[in-house]
Amino acid sequence: MKNRDWRSIDESDVRVRPSRGTRPRSKRRPEHADAVPALVTTVDRGRWSCAVDAQQDREVAAMRARELGRTPIVVGDRVDLVGDTSGRPGTLARIVRVAERSSVLRRTADDTDPYERVVVANAEQLVIVTALADPPPRTGFIDRCLVAAYAGGLRPLLCLTKSDLADPSELRSAYAELEVPTVVTRADRANTELAEALHGTVSALVGHSGVGKSTLVNQLVPDADQRIGAVSAVGKGRHTSVAALALPLPGGGWVVDTPGVRSFGLAHVTPEDILTAFEEFAEAAEECPRGCGHLGPPGDPGCALDSIVTEGNGSHGRLLSLRRLLASRAGIAG
Structure with a gap:
């Protein structure tokens, strides 16, 4: 080449290496055949805590894989994990797949807010927790929760707490025509009827602050406080009253404790x-x-x-x- 006159060289004599930015990207993606199935139990600031199916008490911290882009992942989602799924402190797995949802509980901040917030995915039941007194029941809130349940594909269950303070008959009769199952509880007694209604299912609890939802969770899951502490230590997460948390029931199934809400917007419902x-x-x-x-x-x-x-x-x-x-x-x- 160096002995040739540069004037005799054309483009066929020059080898041009394409820049890295112009290389066509492969559409093939890893199959992740060795991925581990899990359930998302809580979400906090770009980190997901997941319970591995084979060992529900093993909490794994995970991040969203790059190939998922901005795919939304919420509590209750069924996902597949790769990487370090041991759950040891300081380890981090990757979520590579999100299964199709069977139900979605959504709410908006109010009836004019176009932004839908997915509260929980794949729940079979929506347990509407309402106190019979202190605070007094609000049928408007119950109605709105029923609407959200019907629209999202969940079975509603009305849970009336603090029956030692007021008679549940009047409130039960208000929903008799809707054929909504109802259980009545009180803090000083074992809530066997509620535990049986939740057995083997994924149930989301929703209610105003102060209605006794946390008391119910602690009765249903005796080590709830310890589990919440364990989840809080995983990754960057911490469970507070502003985050939903899925907890395994001792006899089988899951209960999802959702944060107390003041309103249940239904802008997304027709x-x-x-x-x-x-x-x-x-x-x-x-x-x-x-x-x-x-x-x-x-x-x-x-x-x-x-x-x-x-x-x-x-x-x-x-x-x-x-x-x-x-x-x-x-x-x-x-």
């Missing part, structure tokens, strides 16, 4: 989401005028749901309960 839980009225709703809110007269004079009751195919009490939930979702005081 009337159709609620109607799916009322099969006897869902089909008739298709005959309603466009834009019908299904609340009945005077606001929705052409609502077809009343015809179901008239024809004897649905109860008047169920229709009133449905419309109460729809009104709650619309932010209309009952």
